[in-house]
Amino acid sequence: MKSIEELLGYQGKAVVITGAASGMAKSAAELLxxxxxxxxxxxxxxxxxxxxxxxxxDLSQKATIxxxxxxxxxxxxxxxxxxxxxxxxxxxxxxxxxxFVGQRYMVxxxxxxxxxxxxxxxxxxxxxxxxxxxxxxVGEVLACPTFEATEKWVDEHVDLFTDGQTPDPYQFSKQxxxxxxxxxxxxxxxxxxxxxxxxxxxxxxxxxxIKEFNLAASSDGTxxxxxxxxxxxxxxxxxxxxxxxxxxxxxxVFIGSDLFSYLSGQVLYxxxxxxxxxxxxxxxxx
Ligand SMILES: NC(=O)c1ccc[n+]([C@@H]2O[C@H](COP(=O)([O-])OP(=O)(O)OC[C@H]3O[C@@H](n4cnc5c(N)ncnc54)[C@H](O)[C@@H]3O)[C@@H](O)[C@H]2O)c1
Numbered sequence: 001m002k003s004i005e006e007l008l009g010y011q012g013k014a015v016v017i018t019g020a021a022s023g024m025a026k027s028a029a030e031l032l033x034x035x036x037x038x039x040x041x042x043x044x045x046x047x048x049x050x051x052x053x054x055x056x057x058d059l060s061q062k063a064t065i066x067x068x069x070x071x072x073x074x075x076x077x078x079x080x081x082x083x084x085x086x087x088x089x090x091x092x093x094x095x096x097x098x099x100f101v102g103q104r105y106m107v108x109x110x111x112x113x114x115x116x117x118x119x120x121x122x123x124x125x126x127x128x129x130x131x132x133x134x135x136x137x138v139g140e141v142l143a144c145p146t147f148e149a150t151e152k153w154v155d156e157h158v159d160l161f162t163d164g165q166t167p168d169p170y171q172f173s174k175q176x177x178x179x180x181x182x183x184x185x186x187x188x189x190x191x192x193x194x195x196x197x198x199x200x201x202x203x204x205x206x207x208x209x210i211k212e213f214n215l216a217a218s219s220d221g222t223x224x225x226x227x228x229x230x231x232x233x234x235x236x237x238x239x240x241x242x243x244x245x246x247x248x249x250x251x252x253v254f255i256g257s258d259l260f261s262y263l264s265g266q267v268l269y270x271x272x273x274x275x276x277x278x279x280x281x282x283x284x285x286x
Contacts, residue, residue, distance in 0.1 A: 009258030011036035014073050016110070018059060018103075019083030021045040023207030024123060027249030028080060035253075040076075042068055043083065059083055060098045062105060062147050069109045076113050078256045081106070081122045084173075086212030092162055092169040096154045099173035104180060105147045114195050121256040122181060122199040123248070126271050127167075128174030129201065129278065134167060138179045174201075178267050185265030196264040198255050203271035204234050205243040240272060 005011070015032050019025040020041035029049055032039050039051040044058045057068045081103045085095055107120055114120065131138055137160055144150035161172035181199045184190050190197055204210070211223060217233075218226030235241065248270055254260060255268060269275040 005035055007257075007259045008035055008254070010078075010253075012038065013077040014038050014040065014075055015078045015080070015256075016040045016042070016072055016076050017080040017082060018042045018106075019123075020049065020051070021047040023209065023245045024202065024205065024248040024252065025080065025082035027246040028082065028252045029249075031246075031250055031253045037078075040072055059102050059106065060094060062102070065102055065106050065109070069106065072110065072113070074113055075115055076110060077115050077118050079107065079110060079114060079118070079120045080252060080256060081120070082252070084123060084125075084209070086209045087168055087170040087216040088212055092158050093154055095169040096161075096173050096176075097151065099170070100141070100176040100180070101147060101150045101154065103177065104150070111189060111195070114193075116193045117195070117261070119196045119198070119256040119260075120190075121197075121252055122177050123252065124177040124181070124199040124201045124267055125170070125174040126201050126203040126269055126275055127171040128176075128178035128267070129269070129275050130167075131175035131178045134172070134175055135179070137161075137172070138175050141176050142179060142183055181267055182265055190264075196260070198260075198263060198265065199267045200248060200252050200255065201267045201269040201271065201275070202243060202248040203269070203274050204230065205245060205248055207245050210242065234274070238272070243270065243272070 010032060015037040017025055017029050017039060020029040021043035022045065029039055029041055029051065033049065040053045041047055041049065041051040042055045042057055047054055055068050055071050057064050059065055085098045141150060141153055144153050161167055161169045167175055177199060181197050184197050213230060214223045214226035217229040251270055255263060
């Protein structure tokens, strides 16, 4: 019987992970390092992790992504797309560019370098839940053939996902990530080389990003006020707590590993049952 480390199969593998300076991706990168992976980390902030290579970059710009891609290795066994930004007034376009448009571009630029049987794993969100009910808009985004065309679509439709609307800008960006994962599962460029594509869908997690969510939810302008609103919304009914970064980062590492070699096209919601309950309510609604 193989050990769990052997089953995960990261020893000596080239792994690229974005957003690794903080939160969920930092937890994932720590686990990947302990499993013997050769970790290439990308983030706009410095990391204190002893990764094989750290590339500082703001992944909202096409030119910067091109520079990052040029520095990454010729062979990548697993790619984890984890960076992301939260909500905030005036950031509607920026959120789309960071959370989806740039991420899709980077994945597609790197795809030829991903080994046969390799994996691509995103961090989406429970915010992307219900994406199929917004398929008209999400479908238009997915149908844009280039970075430039997608940016143009975002420029022309930014009023569709302003703050206070459903979906809000963050939710819309994550709907696109989730739909993209589903759309690519059987696409020839993925399945033809047995490259798996999945995501995790975390709910409320205590990372640096939570500050942005708190401020956005606040009616009195304070972080504490927003924290109370979100607590009442997501945690009060089940006397719950926010997730921990490693409760998201560790499962992410597992999904991208050889242990999950038959899993593709899935968004694993890690939310202590929040979307499970919504599924059941929808199925039993009169
Ligand atoms: N925290 C939550 O409640 C929550 C819930 C669901 C999904 N998520 C998603 O989880 C992922 C990880 O976020 P986190 O909660 O660990 O937050 P975090 O802020 O701790 O980590 C995000 C990392 O992404 C990096 N980053 C952001 N924008 C970047 C850019 N333009 N270029 C390069 N790096 C950039 C940041 O520097 C940071 O290190 C994000 O995609 C986020 O949307 C978070």
